[in-house]
Amino acid sequence: MSKYKPTIGLEIHVQLATKTKIFCSCSTEFGAEPNTNVCPICLGMPGTLPVLNEKVVEYGVKLGLALNMTINKTSTFYRKNYFYPDLPKGYQITQYAIPIASNGFLEVETKNGKKKIRILRGHIEEDSGKSIHTGDITESEYSYIDFNRSGVPLMEIVTLPDIETPEEAYEFLVLLRKTVRYLGVSSGDMEKGALRCDVNVSVSKGNKLGTKVEIKNLNSFRSVRRALEFEIKRQIETLENGGTIVQETRHLDEKSGETKPMRTKEELNDYRYFPEPDLPPLVLTDEYIENIKKTLPELPSEKEERFVKEFSISKEYAHEIVSSKKVADYFERAAKLTKKPKEVANYLMVNIMSYLNENHLEIDEIPFKAEQFKELLELIESGTISKNIAKQVIDDALRSGKSPKAIVEEKGLVQITDEGAITSIIEEVIKENPKPVSQYLSGKTQVMGFLIGQVMKKTKGKANPKTVSKKLIEKLKSLK
Ligand SMILES: [Zn+2]
Numbered sequence: 491m492s493k494y495k496p497t498i499g500l501e502i503h504v505q506l507a508t509k510t511k512i513f514c515s516c517s518t519e520f521g522a523e524p525n526t527n528v529c530p531i532c533l534g535m536p537g538t539l540p541v542l543n544e545k546v547v548e549y550g551v552k553l554g555l556a557l558n559m560t561i562n563k564t565s566t567f568y569r570k571n572y573f574y575p576d577l578p579k580g581y582q583i584t585q586y587a588i589p590i591a592s593n594g595f596l597e598v599e600t601k602n603g604k605k606k607i608r609i610l611r612g613h614i615e616e617d618s619g620k621s622i623h624t625g626d627i628t629e630s631e632y633s634y635i636d637f638n639r640s641g642v643p644l645m646e647i648v649t650l651p652d653i654e655t656p657e658e659a660y661e662f663l664v665l666l667r668k669t670v671r672y673l674g675v676s677s678g679d680m681e682k683g684a685l686r687c688d689v690n691v692s693v694s695k696g697n698k699l700g701t702k703v704e705i706k707n708l709n710s711f712r713s714v715r716r717a718l719e720f721e722i723k724r725q726i727e728t729l730e731n732g733g734t735i736v737q738e739t740r741h742l743d744e745k746s747g748e749t750k751p752m753r754t755k756e757e758l759n760d761y762r763y764f765p766e767p768d769l770p771p772l773v774l775t776d777e778y779i780e781n782i783k784k785t786l787p788e789l790p791s792e793k794e795e796r797f798v799k800e801f802s803i804s805k806e807y808a809h810e811i812v813s814s815k816k817v818a819d820y821f822e823r824a825a826k827l828t829k830k831p832k833e834v835a836n837y838l839m840v841n842i843m844s845y846l847n848e849n850h851l852e853i854d855e856i857p858f859k860a861e862q863f864k865e866l867l868e869l870i871e872s873g874t875i876s877k878n879i880a881k882q883v884i885d886d887a888l889r890s891g892k893s894p895k896a897i898v899e900e901k902g903l904v905q906i907t908d909e910g911a912i913t914s915i916i917e918e919v920i921k922e923n924p925k926p927v928s929q930y931l932s933g934k935t936q937v938m939g940f941l942i943g944q945v946m947k948k949t950k951g952k953a954n955p956k957t958v959s960k961k962l963i964e965k966l967k968s969l970k
Contacts, residue, residue: 494693494729496722497700498653502666504645504676505617505684506549511641512616513540513583518643520682524636532616532641534579539768546643547590547772549675550614551782553645554591556669556789557609561779565590565613567766576619576635584646586763589613590772596669597791598661599809607662608650617642620683639683645675651699656718663687663711664813668790672815680710687714692735693725700725701735705749708742717742721749793818801831807839817843820853824860828867837863841884857891858884866894878951879903906953909961912945916958916965919944930966938962 511518514531531538554561568586591612597604619640625631647666653659667685670676677684687708692700703725705717720742725735740749788796790812797808797818812818821838825831846853866883869875875883875898886897898904906912919941920927926937938959945958 493695494722494726495695496654496691496693496718497651498656498659498718499651499690499702500647500649500653500659500662501688501690502647502649502663503617503686504553504647504666504670504678506546506553506614506643506645507674507676507684508543508545508549508643510543510545512543512546512614512643513641516641520684522638524634524638527638528640533637534577534640540583540766542769542772543643546614547774548782549643549673550590550612550645551774551779552673552786553647553670553675554594554612555779555783555786556673557591557594557596557612557647557666559591559594559609559612561591561774562588563774563776563779564588564771566771567769568763569766570761570763572761574618574621575633576621576637576640578619578637578640582616582618583766583769584615585613590645596662596665598658598665600655600658600661605652605658607652607658610648610650612645612647615644615646616640617644656715656722659689659718660711660715663714665790667711668813672787672789687711689714689718691718691721691725693722693729700729701737703735703737703749704739706739706741706752709744713742713744716747717749720747724749787815790815797821801825801835803831803835807835810839810843811835814853816853820860824863827860828864830867833867833870834863837866837880837884841881842888845885845888856888858887862887862894869894869898873907873954874898874904876905876952876954878946878955879905882951903952906949907957909957912949912953912957912961913965915945915948915953916962919948920965920969927966927969931970 508518510516511527511532514529516527516529516532519527531540551561565585565588567583569581570584570586571581573580589611592610594609594612595606596609597606617639619635619637622634622636623632649662653662663685667678670678670685679685680687688704688706689708690702690704692702694700703721705721708714708717721740728735738751741752742749793812794805794808797803797811798805803811811821817838821831821834824834824838828834842853842856842858845851846856866880866887869883870877870880879898883894883897883903886892886901887894890897892900923941923944926940930937930941941962942955942958945962946953946955
């Protein structure tokens with residue numbers, strides 16, 4: 491297997507999160523009643539004229555800059571001609587010769603460190619309508635068309651074939667989605683079609699590139715990875731068995747995890763691209779581009795690096811925390827307020843994130859804010875509660891919305907620091923566990939953990955484990 495090198499390219503359609511379509515004022519709202527967000531322009535009626543949405547240009551430039559691309563001060567629109575029922579004009583308006591942005595890159599984390607994946611171009615274009623087929627994907631019984639999506643703005647991002655493994659493709663997509671969300675230029679929701687990915691893949695021995703196969707209609711990042719894993723294996727096996735790879739378009743059968751050939755609307759097409767006569771070239775000034783540059787937020791990889799440096803948290807935690815801008819903002823606020831970033835990161839990743847995942851909540855929907863974090867960490871600092879109990883308090887606070895102080899008071903969770911009280915519980919435990927005690931005295935010191943556990947149980951976790959351990963050892967020694 492290893493003598494073959496896979497070469498992978500991605501074509502990603504990012505739906506730009508403007509309120510209205512690219513060439514008309516129809517709403518882009520997702521999930522509206524079919525064919526309600528339409529007008530003569532996006533339905534391609536004769537005699538209508540497109541007017542470019544300024545917000546689309548702004549978002550396109552923003553995304554281009556964030557992907558380290560050159561913004562082309564003059565770009566042009568073309569007609570891409572093909573016939574398909576969901577394309578009412580008979581052509582799609584897109585950018586061809588000169589796109590709005592070109593030559594960029596994203597740096598992804600791989601097993602061998604950071605890797606630069608180059609991006610060839612990013613162009614803005616209109617979406618087509620949506621065909622809904624009943625029956626099998628290859629043999630539809632009926633087809634329905636919803637034109638709500640027709641004219642929704644997209645930015646197509648095309649990578650150069652720098653990606654060599656399914657994992658790298660996956661990481662690239664994850665980082666791209668993070669980036670568009672940080673910028674606020676797209677929701678990045680694949681299930682809503684706001685991010686769509688086609689891949690092309692070939693395998694080769696030596697320097698000559700193999701025959702490219704395209705895989706379309708991948709509906710999740712995981713599907714991208716699965717499809718690539720299967721397709722690379724299939725191509726290598728085909729070649730090893732003396733076969734040849736056919737240049738074709740395939741799709742992933744989600745059930746079997748196999749890729750299968752599909753018929754597409756674009757096969758053997760000559761699109762007869764020509765300049766769109768109804769739209770002048772898009773001309774941007776340096777000042778316009780500079781002004782957008784100024785509005786770029788700190789991007790995920792920059793934030794990750796800063797968090798490691800500024801707050802001394804682990805790279806792994808920083809990576810997880812910045813995966814959502816909301817979580818990153820939450821962390822930063824709590825870290826600054828408490829001045830205990832490591833503790834915040836720990837409770838955030840271990841306790842709070844799992845609660846969010848289990849309950850399908852966003853971090854801004856929970857009552858446990860940065861201020862509550864401060865209160866909680868002060869309770870630990872002052873010795874009022876143990877670190878163990880702190881977890882219980884977070885759990886309670888997440889559910890009840892009460893303040894940590896109120897929970898500690900209400901439930902009597904105050905740490906037992908009174909040595910006398912601890913000593914009497916230790917005496918009880920020793921009396922109740924003669925066997926482990928004699929084992930300990932005969933040198934089996936590993937029963938210590940069990941005895942500490944018994945004391946902690948009796949105090950409902952409220953005793954300071956260090957004090958318990960110290961007192962227990964003293965007591966046991968006195969028995970020798
Ligand atoms: Zn319209």
